[in-house]
Amino acid sequence: MSARELLRQASGLDLSERVVERALRERMAKCGMADTGLYLKYLQDMAPAELAALIELVVVPESWMFRDADAFAAATAHVRHCLAGRPARVVRILSIPCAAGEEPYSMAMALADAGVAPASIRIEGVDLSACAVKRAQAGRYTRNAFRGADLLFRQRHFSRHGDEFQISDALRAQVGFSQANLLGLDTVAGAGRYDVVFCRNLLIYFDEPTAAAAIAVLRSVLADDGMLFAGYAEVPAFCRHGFAPLRLRGAFALRKAEPGEAAAGIANTARIATRAAAPERRQHKPQQVLAAVITAAPHAPDLLAKARRLSDAGDHKGAGAACRALLACEPDSADAYFILGMVSECAHDSAAAEEHWRRCVYLRPGHYDALCHLALLAERGGDAPQAQAWRQRAARIFER
Numbered sequence: 001m002s003a004r005e006l007l008r009q010a011s012g013l014d015l016s017e018r019v020v021e022r023a024l025r026e027r028m029a030k031c032g033m034a035d036t037g038l039y040l041k042y043l044q045d046m047a048p049a050e051l052a053a054l055i056e057l058v059v060v061p062e063s064w065m066f067r068d069a070d071a072f073a074a075a076t077a078h079v080r081h082c083l084a085g086r087p088a089r090v091v092r093i094l095s096i097p098c099a100a101g102e103e104p105y106s107m108a109m110a111l112a113d114a115g116v117a118p119a120s121i122r123i124e125g126v127d128l129s130a131c132a133v134k135r136a137q138a139g140r141y142t143r144n145a146f147r148g149a150d151l152l153f154r155q156r157h158f159s160r161h162g163d164e165f166q167i168s169d170a171l172r173a174q175v176g177f178s179q180a181n182l183l184g185l186d187t188v189a190g191a192g193r194y195d196v197v198f199c200r201n202l203l204i205y206f207d208e209p210t211a212a213a214a215i216a217v218l219r220s221v222l223a224d225d226g227m228l229f230a231g232y233a234e235v236p237a238f239c240r241h242g243f244a245p246l247r248l249r250g251a252f253a254l255r256k257a258e259p260g261e262a263a264a265g266i267a268n269t270a271r272i273a274t275r276a277a278a279p280e281r282r283q284h285k286p287q288q289v290l291a292a293v294i295t296a297a298p299h300a301p302d303l304l305a306k307a308r309r310l311s312d313a314g315d316h317k318g319a320g321a322a323c324r325a326l327l328a329c330e331p332d333s334a335d336a337y338f339i340l341g342m343v344s345e346c347a348h349d350s351a352a353a354e355e356h357w358r359r360c361v362y363l364r365p366g367h368y369d370a371l372c373h374l375a376l377l378a379e380r381g382g383d384a385p386q387a388q389a390w391r392q393r394a395a396r397i398f399e400r
């Protein structure tokens, strides 16, 4: 079995040849091995620790405090709603993947700032990366974890130690961390356990069947009236596999679709928003609690046209803002991600450009221009096999 396939089986990640090659080279050098075949055999036969070390080199534990902050406000409102009905209960929240704890600690801070009693909540963070989990348990961060303009929360909840910031003991005690693979979670033991689940910025690294398997796990661990938060580009995948979107300002939240409810599809968001505005018809649904923050959708085609116009005129900042506004009302807009990729490319940020174009082709696999740009990017990065793979995909689209 190839290293790429081994890593896919162990993590679910759909990795490029370049990433796998680089990780392999680094680990083989560390192990003092020169023969790839022998190393693969060693990896397969008897070295779970070696596989874990290899995985550490391919995961992307990129996160920061209050990333997409509106999600935490929406989750706080949902927690309050859960407690309003039964104040003695404990509301359970899961962050998977939690990276180095930025997401679950953000949730803990939001709840503390909202005055929710610590005894009423239990937050768990889970990640495949043992290194990330260790950092999460330590709760110590560099400036990189604080990227927003409003950092007052840092004064309230962190103490400074040289260039680093330590989360308070009280918040650290509220979050439990463990290392696990989302795809291997015990769904029987976890069935219906969580009132709130965050699963953001992981499915974009999975192929469609793996994303479907991950969503099935998440569906089973989420309570029937629970709320799930996804990343921008991931909402459509959830909608294809048993979830329905909730239209909340800036937060990409979903609920379980009801039995018999047609595959909700992102196009159904307007219908769901309308339902949310009629609380008497559906008691105890999270979207009702948050009806106050449900937004009227701006006109998506206008925003797309504006983004294109600004991008063509060289106003990259304006184009980026128009794309983000568009994504807030139409999260599955492949075109918005394509333009964001162009904007990042113009700012010489190739990593961001790649991420945007990858999201674009995840949402619309036949986006010819994005495939061509990805091919050029891979070529420039010296990843010939990946460049070839993108080019072949683009060629197939062109032939059609």
Ligand SMILES: C[S@@+](CC[C@H](N)C(=O)[O-])C[C@H]1O[C@@H](n2cnc3c(N)ncnc32)[C@H](O)[C@@H]1O
Binding pocket: 011, 012, 013, 059, 060, 061, 062, 063, 064, 067, 096, 097, 098, 099, 100, 103, 126, 127, 128, 129, 132, 180, 181, 182, 183, 199, 200, 201, 202
């Ligand atoms: C980009 S971070 C996302 C962190 C956070 N949810 C956010 O949105 O900021 C992706 C994380 O997914 C983790 N990961 C990758 N495959 C996983 C799997 N199969 N199960 C659990 N975590 C996984 C990686 O270790 C990495 O920390």
